[in-house]
Structures are given as C-alpha cells and as structure tokens.
Amino acid sequence: GQSLEQPSEVTAVEGAIVQINCTYQTSGFYGLSWYQQHDGGAPTFLSYNALDGLEETGRFSSFLSRSDSYGYLLLQELQMKDSASYFCAVRDPHASGGSYIPTFGRGTSLIVHP
Amino acid sequence: EAQVTQNPRYLITVTGKKLTVTCSQNMNHEYMSWYRQDPGLGLRQIYYSMNVEVTDKGDVPEGYKVSRKEKRNFPLILESPSPNQTSLYFCASSVGGNSPLHFGNGTRLTVT
Numbered sequence: 001g002q003s004l005e006q007p008s009e010v011t012a013v014e015g016a017i018v019q020i021n022c023t024y025q026t027s028g029f030y031g032l033s034w035y036q037q038h039d040g041g042a043p044t045f046l047s048y049n050a051l052d053g054l055e056e057t058g059r060f061s062s063f064l065s066r067s068d069s070y071g072y073l074l075l076q077e078l079q080m081k082d083s084a085s086y087f088c089a090v091r092d093p094h095a096s097g098g099s100y101i102p103t104f105g106r107g108t109s110l111i112v113h114p
Numbered sequence: 115e116a117q118v119t120q121n122p123r124y125l126i127t128v129t130g131k132k133l134t135v136t137c138s139q140n141m142n143h144e145y146m147s148w149y150r151q152d153p154g155l156g157l158r159q160i161y162y163s164m165n166v167e168v169t170d171k172g173d174v175p176e177g178y179k180v181s182r183k184e185k186r187n188f189p190l191i192l193e194s195p196s197p198n199q200t201s202l203y204f205c206a207s208s209v210g211g212n213s214p215l216h217f218g219n220g221t222r223l224t225v226t
Contacts, residue, residue: 008154031212033214035215040220041219041220042204042217042218042219042220043157043204043215043217044217045214045215045216048212048214050212087156087157101145101147101159101162101172101208101215102215103159103173104149104156104157104158104159105156106154106155106156107156107157
C-alpha cells in the first residue's frame, strides 16, 4: 500500500516563507503533486514533480527527492489568501487507479496571520 | 468553460433511501474518480474509471456503486445510505499521465 505523511497544521505570518513537508511510502512512484483547497472549496492543482529537484511557479515552489521519498511545498511572500489546506499526492503504478489517479495525504492546514 | 459539474451541492437524506450524485465533465477526459473527504482523513478514493464501461474499486468502495456508460458522466450511487457515509464528496477527472486532476465543487451529504 501507500502512505503519505505531512504535518496537520502549520502557522506563519504574512510575508514570511513556509515549507510544508511530505514523506511517502509507495510500492512504485511516478510523481508527487500538490493541491490547494480553501475552506468549502474544491482542491486545485498547484504543482507536479516527477524528477528530483525544484520546480518554481511564481511564489510557490515544489521540491522532490526520490532517494529520500520526500518532497516539500515552499510558499514565499505569504498572503492571507494562502490560508488553506495543502495536500500532497503520489502517483503509484501499483495503487488502485494505477498511475493515473493519485493517492492523497491527509492534508496540512496552513494558517497565515497578519 | 472546462469544468467538472457535480449535483447536488448539498443533500440531506435518511438511512436506506437510495440516492445518486451526478458528475459530468466537458473536457473529454478518460479518467474519472470519486473521493470522499472527512476531517483528519484527507481525500480517500472510492471508485475510479479508466474509460467507458471500465470501473474499479478505490480504497473505500463499500456501500457505493458507480457506472460509466458515457465518457462524460460518472454517477455515484448509494443504494442504502448509512450515517457513516455522511461526508463531503468530490468527483474528479483527468486526461491521465502527468496531467492534474480537475475537481468538481463537491457534494456535502448528510445521512440521518
């Protein structure tokens, strides 16, 4: 089976930088995704890493180390609107759904204070 | 506009009364799936479909059924709902490969 571990809650102040970690255990691995979900809303895709290294998209960056089964989402210049839940998800060819339907972690609630 | 549409958004029902939550996508995606979201448990996959007439169980399929008679539609059926199926449900679709999941706006179901 698969398991993903991420912190349940992270707090930070506006303008700061925050890192949300994700460690995973899977039979196989195709890639690690990150999704954002605001209260009452649908999850929306943020980023995807298939290879080791850093992917940058504006204020958000995502990192992957396949040898460590570890990744993180880095949010810079935090804004109040970044308060949301963040989920890591893995694509595992041996999981239900194969490599096409990812398995999600339990999510990290990010609270941004003024 | 490309979207995944779920209906209804909110549903309150009683134990044992069959219900269907509809899901439709207009992006010609092959892959569709249903998730339920419960506090502290994240998103858990119920069923998924790789294409028309191809469906399979996810991690928590008990008490649910699905069908995929057309590419765009993937309804979730609860034949005899029970209170432990009270949850927030999301339908999602994808073209597959590295492409992201597109989620519907969710259906909040309460079974009393």
